[in-house]
């Protein structure tokens with residue numbers, strides 16, 4: 001049994017979170033960390049957990065990750081999956097009223113969770129959002145540690 005962590009990332013922040021997630025899952029397990037471009041050919045057979053991560057762009061995942069989440073089907077019924085995104089920290093969105101627009105618009109993790117659920121996966125853990133301080137980052141302090149702690153809940 002193994003774990004796959006597949007992610008998309010434009011500026012590198014989601015890649016760093018994915019790396020922290022994979023690192024936290026790794027002790028005693030085979031964990032493949034894949035960029036979405038590498039994800040086309042991997043088999044889901046024998047995979048105990050699929051983790052997907054994407055930046056939130058326009059309230060949703062990147063186009064490539066949206067497409068992947070929509071077309072993926074579990075190798076066995078109810079195969080486990082977990083999702084995370086990166087997103088702007090509300091306090092760094094200006095002017096303040098725009099914060100409500102961004103929050104109301106929604107986030108990539110929720111959308112990936114919906115698609116994977118529709119496709120027949122069983123979601124494990126809560127969809128997670130990790131915060132950046134601006135469009136290109138950096139990650140807010142403590143987010144790598146928070147990502148590792150979230151990952152640990154997936155295998156508890």
Ligand SMILES: Cc1cc2nc3c(=O)[nH]c(=O)nc-3n(C[C@H](O)[C@H](O)[C@H](O)COP(=O)(O)O)c2cc1C
Nearest residue numbers: 009010011012013014055057058059086087088135
């Ligand atoms: C075109 C564009 C749209 C974005 N839309 C959102 C959004 O709807 N909500 C949000 O919280 N952050 C949004 N962001 C900020 C991204 O979430 C941020 O760039 C991302 O977390 C960085 O991750 P990456 O370095 O892996 O690309 C947007 C950024 C860009 C460039």
